[in-house]
Each structure stands twice: as structure tokens, then as C-alpha cells.
Amino acid sequence: MTLFLEQCLNGLQLGLLLFLLAAGLTLVFGIMDLVNLAHGSLYMVGAYLAAWFAKRFDSFFIGLAAALPVALLLGIVLEVLVIRRLYGRDHLVHVLATFGLILFFNEAVRLVWGAAGLTLALPEFLGTWVQVIPGVPYPVYRVAIIVVGLLVAAFLYFLVQHTRVGMLIRAGAADREMVGALGVNIRLLYTLVFGVGACLAALAGVMAAPILTVQIGMGETILILAFVVIVIGGIGSVRGAFVAAIIVGVLDTLGRAFLPGALKQTFGAAAASTAAPAISAMFIYLLMAAFLIVRPEGLFPAAGGRK
Amino acid sequence: MSTRLQFALGAGLLIALAAIPPVASLAGIPFLLTLFTRIVIVAIASVSLNLILGYGGMYSLGHAVYIGIGGYTVGILAFHGVHSGLVQWPLALAVSALFALVTGALCLRTRGVYFIMITLAFAQMVYFLTVGVAKYGGDDGLTIARRSSFGGLVNLADRTTFYYVSLAFLLAAVLVVWRISRSHFGMVVRGACANDRRMQALGFPTYRYRLAAYVIAGTMGGLAGALLANQTDFVNPEMLSWTRSGDLMIMVILGGSGSVIGPVAGTVAYMVLEEVLSGITEHWQIILGPLVVLMALVRQGGIVGWLSPKRHA
Numbered sequence: 001m002t003l004f005l006e007q008c009l010n011g012l013q014l015g016l017l018l019f020l021l022a023a024g025l026t027l028v029f030g031i032m033d034l035v036n037l038a039h040g041s042l043y044m045v046g047a048y049l050a051a052w053f054a055k056r057f058d059s060f061f062i063g064l065a066a067a068l069p070v071a072l073l074l075g076i077v078l079e080v081l082v083i084r085r086l087y088g089r090d091h092l093v094h095v096l097a098t099f100g101l102i103l104f105f106n107e108a109v110r111l112v113w114g115a116a117g118l119t120l121a122l123p124e125f126l127g128t129w130v131q132v133i134p135g136v137p138y139p140v141y142r143v144a145i146i147v148v149g150l151l152v153a154a155f156l157y158f159l160v161q162h163t164r165v166g167m168l169i170r171a172g173a174a175d176r177e178m179v180g181a182l183g184v185n186i187r188l189l190y191t192l193v194f195g196v197g198a199c200l201a202a203l204a205g206v207m208a209a210p211i212l213t214v215q216i217g218m219g220e221t222i223l224i225l226a227f228v229v230i231v232i233g234g235i236g237s238v239r240g241a242f243v244a245a246i247i248v249g250v251l252d253t254l255g256r257a258f259l260p261g262a263l264k265q266t267f268g269a270a271a272a273s274t275a276a277p278a279i280s281a282m283f284i285y286l287l288m289a290a291f292l293i294v295r296p297e298g299l300f301p302a303a304g305g306r307k
Numbered sequence: 308m309s310t311r312l313q314f315a316l317g318a319g320l321l322i323a324l325a326a327i328p329p330v331a332s333l334a335g336i337p338f339l340l341t342l343f344t345r346i347v348i349v350a351i352a353s354v355s356l357n358l359i360l361g362y363g364g365m366y367s368l369g370h371a372v373y374i375g376i377g378g379y380t381v382g383i384l385a386f387h388g389v390h391s392g393l394v395q396w397p398l399a400l401a402v403s404a405l406f407a408l409v410t411g412a413l414c415l416r417t418r419g420v421y422f423i424m425i426t427l428a429f430a431q432m433v434y435f436l437t438v439g440v441a442k443y444g445g446d447d448g449l450t451i452a453r454r455s456s457f458g459g460l461v462n463l464a465d466r467t468t469f470y471y472v473s474l475a476f477l478l479a480a481v482l483v484v485w486r487i488s489r490s491h492f493g494m495v496v497r498g499a500c501a502n503d504r505r506m507q508a509l510g511f512p513t514y515r516y517r518l519a520a521y522v523i524a525g526t527m528g529g530l531a532g533a534l535l536a537n538q539t540d541f542v543n544p545e546m547l548s549w550t551r552s553g554d555l556m557i558m559v560i561l562g563g564s565g566s567v568i569g570p571v572a573g574t575v576a577y578m579v580l581e582e583v584l585s586g587i588t589e590h591w592q593i594i595l596g597p598l599v600v601l602m603a604l605v606r607q608g609g610i611v612g613w614l615s616p617k618r619h620a
Contacts, residue, residue: 035423082600085604086604091419091423092366092556093603093604093606095366095368095423095556096560096599096600096602096603097600097603097604099557100557100596100598100600100601100602100603101600102596103592103593103599104592104593104600106592107591107592107593107596108593110590111590220549220550224427224431224549227424227427228428231424235420275440276439277438277439278435278436278438278439278440281432281435281439282432282435285428285429285431285432288425288428289413289425289428289432292413292417292424292425292428293416293417293425296417296421
């Protein structure tokens with residue numbers, strides 16, 4: 001039972017990490033109707049920046065604090081140079097252009113930081129253990145990820161539901177032409193939203209860096225998972241992304257933890273150990289496929305509901 | 308794009324491709340033959356993707372899965388001691404067709420960006436399956452001890468023979484797509500791309516037509532996979548990773564989607580460019596990436612569109 005609770009916590013932690021990534025993706029997707037495959041690259045760049053700054057200044061927090069504004073700036077530059085030219089065009093163009101950006105970013109990172117990959121060391125107090133569930137020591141850093149995820153969720157909820165910018169964002173998602181006609185600077189709004197999305201992706205990268213290795217291509221696998229999340233949650237819905245991220249995170253973790261044992265009883269140990277990771281990985285995609293077929297608008301259809 | 312220009316471009320490309328083996332041996336660069344064998348095989352996959360992407364408006368971001376399915380069918384059969392191409396290849400095509408039929412039936416219920424995502428999801432499922440099944444190599448892939456044998460008919464172990472066999476299949480694929488694009492069936496698929504509702508109102512069950520096109524494309528992709536497995540004597544999950552599917556998409560658009568010969572030109576151009584750039588610098592992708600972005604931004608019918616005379620300014 002404690003093992004089960006511990007795995008649930010792990011799942012929650014993975015889910016909130018996914019949420020950080022998916023939130024930016026779903027905002028950009030919902031508001032600008034942009035398929036951004038390069039979102040994973042921003043995640044990777046965030047992790048690299050943090051690892052590099054942290055090493056240089058010998059502090060995890062300087063790494064974190066320096067990586068986020070740089071990522072925000074990078075997002076804004078990227079939006080002005082490339083992304084802006086993609087709005088209102090065919091999704092195929094989005095896929096191609098942002099695929100090209102992935103190639104560019106992967107190689108740029110290799111050029112700057114080398115092919116070997118980096119590590120991001122934790123400050124001492126984050127490297128300790130705490131008893132969240134009585135009797136089970138749990139890493140403090142994983143708790144920190146959960147807390148950051150929840151804080152970002154609360155911040156985004158406040159931003160989107162209770163501020164003027166959030167109102168414009170919602171209005172822009174519902175009817176961009178009308179918002180533009182009412183005199184709102186849509187261009188600037190889009191640039192800002194993309195920048196915030198980039199910043200969130202980078203934050204996800206920084207948070208993931210100490211538990212995963214910082215390496216080239218790290219953004220690609222998790223990007224696909226983030227897409228799964230936003231499709232299940234409903235494209236454009238931050239709330240949907242939150243719920244779906246936790247569902248995906250928990251299911252994926254529990255599948256990996258308990259499927260081998262469950263399969264062992266029916267198929268024998270050898271077959272179970274090879275099949276279980278494949279099945280639990282496949283299960284997530286099956287879930288997404290099921291959603292797309294039965295309920296393509298997702299759990300929480302975004303207001304406006306184009307397409 | 309005019310039919311005559313397409314024909315001229317196609318004939319020119321075919322003659323150039325047919326001249327590769329003697330050129331490679333005369334110039335003493337055997338690598339040229341290896342590269343172009345690969346190019347010809349990948350071109351089969353591009354041509355098949357074009358059938359659904361260019362003509363049908365079905366933006367599949369999971370087409371490399373068929374290369375993987377075809378390749379793994381050959382690899383797994385060889386692993387179990389079945390080396391006859393007469394068993395391996397038809398089975399590779401059949402498995403690809405079946406996968407396309409089942410997933411296509413589901414995918415085609417969605418539209419637009421959802422279609423991109425669901426094709427990606429199904430491809431990822433198979434990808435993780437190949438990674439997970441340790442019996443067939445898992446992450447490390449599966450080495451194929453012997454190439455498919457066709458009795459005394461053809462010897463695929465001979466590099467030149469293998470090249471011409473691949474080229475013949477490419478020619479066949481181009482001709483198939485050419486015939487389809489001009490048939491009644493092809494017209495319905497193209498019509499459904501332009502305005503599905505109107506086609507349905509005219510009484511065409513467009514879903515069935517689109518599904519049939521999807522299955523044909525998948526089957527041809529499986530053929531490319533069977534060939535590729537034989538060329539490299541090896542299959543691994545990387546063959547069907549989603550970035551491979553992205554590459555295929557780029558090749559189709561680069562060449563000119565919705566023209567029969569465009570994807571072949573696009574594949575040759577993209578893969579030769581990759582080779583040339585990687586010869587210049589180790590960090591060639593830093594040049595290729597922005598080129599792809601640029602290509603997407605100025606997308607004007609690709610190479611084929613660029614060669615065509617402009618009809619309107």
C-alpha cells in the first residue's frame with residue numbers, strides 16, 4: 001500500500017512536470033492555432049541554460065533565475081523572426097517550420113555545450129528526504145516539483161481568469177479578429193503569450209534537469225507526451241491540460257511500476273519484464289487515440305471551440 | 308504543373324538514377340551506390356506519403372511507421388529462419404496494409420491537426436513496441452543474417468542488382484500514383500481534400516475512398532521498409548521514430564506535394580543536401596534546420612512548382 005502511494009506521488013510529480021510543458025503548448029495552440037513542435041526544444045534549452053549557469057555560479061537558484069528570462073527572450077525573438085509568419089497558415093507549414101527549428105536547436109546546443117550532456121547539481125537541502133507518507137522517505141526535490149507545478153497552475157488560473165491580459169487571451173482564443181477590431185494589439189499579445197509559453201517550457205526543463213540527464217533530444221520524447229496531454233485535456237484549455245497531465249503522469253508511472261508484476265502471474269517473468277514497459281508506453285497513446293475518436297474536443301473543450 | 312514538364316522531369320530523374328551504378332564504379336566511389344540505393348528506397352516511401360498528403364490532404368506525421376513495419380516483418384521472419392522473399396515480402400505488405408486499414412479507419416474519423424496527432428500517436432505506439440520487445444533486439448535493433456532470397460530469380464546480395472530492383476519498385480510506385488491521381492478513384496480522393504462536404508453531397512462515400520488511399524499508401528510504405536531492411540541488413544526502432552516521419556514530410560513538400568514526380572525530386576535533393584552539408588561540417592543540421600524553416604515559409608509548390616512556368620504573377 002505504501003508502495004502504491006509512493007508511486008502515486010511519483011505519478012503526480014511526473015504529471016505536474018508534464019503540465020508545465022503542456023500549459024505553454026496548449027496556450028499557444030489554443031490562442032494562435034499554432035502547432036509548435038519546437039516547444040520541446042525550448043524545454044531542452046531551458047535545461048541546458050540552467051545547468052550551465054548553475055555550474056558557472058555554483059548555485060542551482062542562480063541557474064534557475066538566469067535561465068527563465070533568457071528563455072523568455074529567446075521565445076520572443078523566435079516569435080518575431082519565425083513564428084509570427086506562421087499564424088493563419090496551414091498546419092502542415094507549422095509542422096515543417098517548427099521541425100526545422102528542432103534540427104537547428106539540437107545542433108546549436110551541440111555546438112555550444114558539446115554532445116556529452118550536462119548535469120544539474122541540487123543544493124544540499126533539496127537533495128534530502130522527507131516523509132510525506134509516514135514511514136516512506138520521499139525525495140524533497142520531487143516534492144518541490146509538485147509544489148512548483150501547483151504554484152504555476154494557480155498562477156495561470158489567476159492570470160487567465162482574473163486579469164485583463166487573461167481576458168484578452170480568452171477573447172483572442174474565441175475570436176481573434178473581433179479582439180483586433182476592438183483595438184487590442186494582437187501582435188504584441190501573441191508575442192507575449194509565446195514568450196510566456198517558452199518560459200514555462202524552460203521552467204519544465206530546469207525542473208526536470210536534476211532527475212533526468214540534460215541531453216540533446218531530451219525535448220522530443222516528452223514533447224509527444226505533452227501533445228497527448230493537451231489533446232486529452234482539450235486543445236487550448238489550461239484546466240484540461242492540468243487534469244490530463246496528472247492522469248497521464250499517474251497512469252504512466254503506475255503502469256511502469258505495477259504492470260510487470262501483474263503480467264508475471266499470467267505470462268511468466270521473462271515475458272513480463274520485456275512486455276510491460278512497452279505496454280505501459282503504448283497505453284498512453286492508446287488512451288489518446290481513444291479520446292480522439294470518442295471525444296475529439298477533449299475533457300475540457302476550450303471556449304470558442306474552433307475546429 | 309503541366310503533364311509534359313512532369314514527364315520530362317521524371318524521365319530525366321529516372322535516367323540519372325539508372326546511370327548511378329556505372330558512374331559509381333567508373334568514378335571508384337562505391338559509397339555513391341550505397342547512398343543512392345537508400346535514396347531510391349526512401350523515395351518510394353515519399354511517393355506513397357504524397358498519395359495521401361499531396362492528393363488527399365491527409366497530413367500524416369507517422370508515415371515512417373510503415374517503413375518500420377515492413378522492415379521488422381522481414382527482420383523477424385529472418386530471425387526465425389524464414390529467408391524466402393516470396394514469403395517475407397508479401398507478408399510485409401500484408402501486415403502494413405492491415406495496420407493501415409485498422410489505424411486508418413480510426414484516424415480518418417478525425418480532421419486537421421487531430422489527424423496529425425493521431426497518426427503520430429499510432430506510430431509512437433509501434434515505436435515503443437519495437438523498443439520494448441527484447442526478443443527482437445529492443446533498443447539495439449535486430450541484425451538480419453541473410454537477405455531475402457528469391458531462389459535463382461534475383462540475387463539481392465549483389466549491390467548493383469539490388470539497386471536496380473529498388474529502382475524498378477520506385478518506378479512502379481510512381482506509375483501507380485500517377486494512374487491513381489488521374490483515375491475516377493483519385494479524383495474522388497482529391498475532391499474530398501478540396502471540399503469533403505460537397506463530395507458527400509454528390510453522393511460519394513468519401514470516407515471509404517480516403518481509407519482505400521490510406522491503405523495503398525501504407526502498403527507502399529511497407530514495401531520501402533522491406534527493401535530498406537535488406538539494404539542495411541538491420542532493423543531498429545530508429546527507422547520508425549517520429550523524426551523519420553518528419554523527414555518524409557519535408558521531402559514531399561520540398562519536391563512539391565500533389566505532383567507525381569515531386570517527392571522523388573524532393574527525396575534526392577534532401578538526402579543529397581544532407582550528405583553534402585555533412586561533408587562540409589559536422590554541425591550540418593544547423594544549416595539544414597533554417598533551410599527547412601525557409602522552405603516552409605516560402606512554400607510555393609516545391610522544386611516542381613519552382614520549375615513550372617508561372618501562370619499568374
